[in-house]
Amino acid sequence: MTDAHHDDVWLGLDLGTQGVRALAVTDDGRVRGRGSAPLTGHRHGGRHEQLPADWWTAATAALRRTLRTVPATRVRGIAVCGTSGTVLLTDAHGTPLTAALMYDDGRAAAEARYAQETCADVWRDLGIRIQPSWALAKLLWLTGAHHDGAPGAEPAAPARLRGARVCHQADFVTGRLVGHRVATDSSHALKTGYDLYSRTWPTAVHDRLGLSGLDFPDVVAPGTPLGTVGREAAGATGLAEGTPVLAGMTDGCAAQLGSGAWEVGRWNSVLGTTLVLKGVTASPLHDPAGVVYNHRSPDGNWLPGGASSVGAGILTRTFPGADLGRLDLCAAARExxxxxxxxxxxxxxxFPFVAPDAEAFVLGTPADEADHHAALLQGVALAERLCLAYVRMLGAPVEGPVTLTGGATRSAYWNQLRADVLGRPAAIPEHTDPALGMAVLAAYGVRGGGRAPRGMVRIRTTLEPRQDHHDRFTAPFVTLVDELERRGWLPHETATYARTEG
Structure with missing residues (x-):
């Protein structure tokens, strides 16, 4: 006999870098519908911007495609995730006053240093370090609250932005779904300086940094009801008017929920354009260097982790238009x-170190295209191994298999390679999209909390590491660690631990 709840459908919406993806999932993990729509942005040098209106256009297209196979009346809730650190400013009505500065926009380096130095005592207590990728630094850049006047620096933003509303990527879309301004979630608010311990905005920080004139949103826990889909949004998306809209999380946290790695000691590695490693601990993981930061899980545990700038994006940049599947087959012979x-x-x-000036490198000259491809695949896996060593150095428990999610899991060879390099079992979920994590969160929020609905996540396979293959990568791993230390990017303590324990 089938549980009546299995007819319920939960929607997750993922606002990614290159597109918006939606997923409709039942309580027992069956995907009833999916849809996507592309996104484009403007990249130039350190600049990376997108237009918020494009997010809404892509979101409505992705939702409509998803609902072709799902009756809108069966959707019990929707939650939205966005890229961590992406921020813009709007007016009181939610109309954008600026473009959105994306998570990897690098123009706020001077502002990040200023924010870190000016409020070092606050960040020390919170165990975080303000980086150029963080939304707080970007707000300083947008408003011109700090401007170092360096030659070639871009002009400060106009004074009309004083009093503007701070808006994260997911906030913009959830606000359009509901039809009015909504609270942000604590996950997206973290990189804007939100204090997860006192659950307040640090107003003293805003005063010191000259940001007190901005309108910061209310903050709620992930999974908190924000409202329901309004009439205008229902017409645009195909959702039923009155469908609950739940506060979401960042894409890295969404991937954690979608991976099924929910117990203390479990870790999830998300490999897409870049790499995000996140795990579960019973208390915050303290990092004096501020490399690792802690999100708060909906169930009260903590989600420490970090985002590296290595990732699969290097493959399409290095081999545009290439048959990556063919190159994978060739790479298997280059281990x-x-x-x-x-x-x-x-x-x-x-992550696992902060080095704003770090650049990609290859030690030596690849023999051919296949050798170069193999080096890039292995390089990401070696960096992933270094990230895991770093959190272990900080005292984090690492138990059970590491779950692999993200677009890179489409490569069966790369999955096995990563398990081999890590020397740990790798669990691959049936669905690896962060949108699944938001569907899980929607169900969790509407059902009133408790434990996440475990049946929504299905593990497709678990790969065991091959010891002989793992041993092959000991020397390359030490070579990489040595080089990162030699260049002054990787601290000596971290390098020493990685060489002996990593």
Missing amino acids: PASTVAYPLVSRGER
Whole structure:
């Protein structure tokens, strides 16, 4: 006999870098519908912007495509995730006053240093370090509250932005769904400086930094009801008017929920354009360097982790239009490759060390295209191993298999390679989209909390590491660690631990 709840459908919406994806999932993990729509942005040098209106256009298209196979009346709730650190300013009615500065926009380096130095005592207590990718630094850049006047620096934003509303990527879309301004969630608010311990905005920080004139949103826990889908949004998306809209989380946290890695000691590695590693601990993971930061899980545990700038984005940049499947087959014969690579997608590194000036490198000259491809795949896996070593150095428990999610899991070869390099089992969920995590969160929020609905996540396979293959990568791993330390990016303590325990 089928549980009546299995007819309920939960919607997750993921606002990614290159597109918006929606997923409709039942309580027992069956995907009833999916849809996507592309996104474009403007990149130039350190600049990376998108237009918020494009998010809404893509979201409505993705939702309509998803609902072709799902009766709107069966949708019991929707939650939205966005990229961490993406921010814009709007007027009182939600109309954008600026473009959205994306998570990897690098123009706020001076502002990040200023915010870190000016409020070092606050960040020390909170265990965080303000980085150029963080929304707080971007707000300083947007408003011109700090401007170093360096030659070639871009002009400060106009004074009309005083009194503007702070808006994260997910806030813009949830506000359009509901039809009015809504609270943000604590996950998206973290990189805007929100204090997860006292659950307040640090107004003293805003005063010191000259941001007190901005209108910061109310903050609620992920999974909190924000309202219901309004009439205008129902017409645009195909959702039923009155459908509950729940506060979401950042895309990295969404992937954590969608991975099924919910117990203390479990870790999830999201490999898409870049790499995000996040785990579960019973208390915040303290990092004096501020490299690792802690999100708060909906169930009260903590989600420490970080986002690296290495990732699969390097493949399409290095081999545009290439048959990556064919290159994977060739790479299997190059273990290890003749060169060691650190495949940063963009300038600067955030995790497992902070180095704004870090650049991608390859030690040596690849023998051919296949050798180069193998070095990049292995380089990402070696960086992933270094990230896991770093959180272990900080005292985080690492138990059970590491769950692999993100677009890169489409490569069966890369999945096995990562398990081999890590020397740990790798669990691959049946569905690896962060949108699944938002569907899980929607069900969790509407049902009133408790434990996440475990049946919504299905594990497709678990890959065991092959010891002989793992041993092959010991020397390349040490070579990479040595080089990162030699360049002054990786601290000596971290390098020493990685060489002996990583």
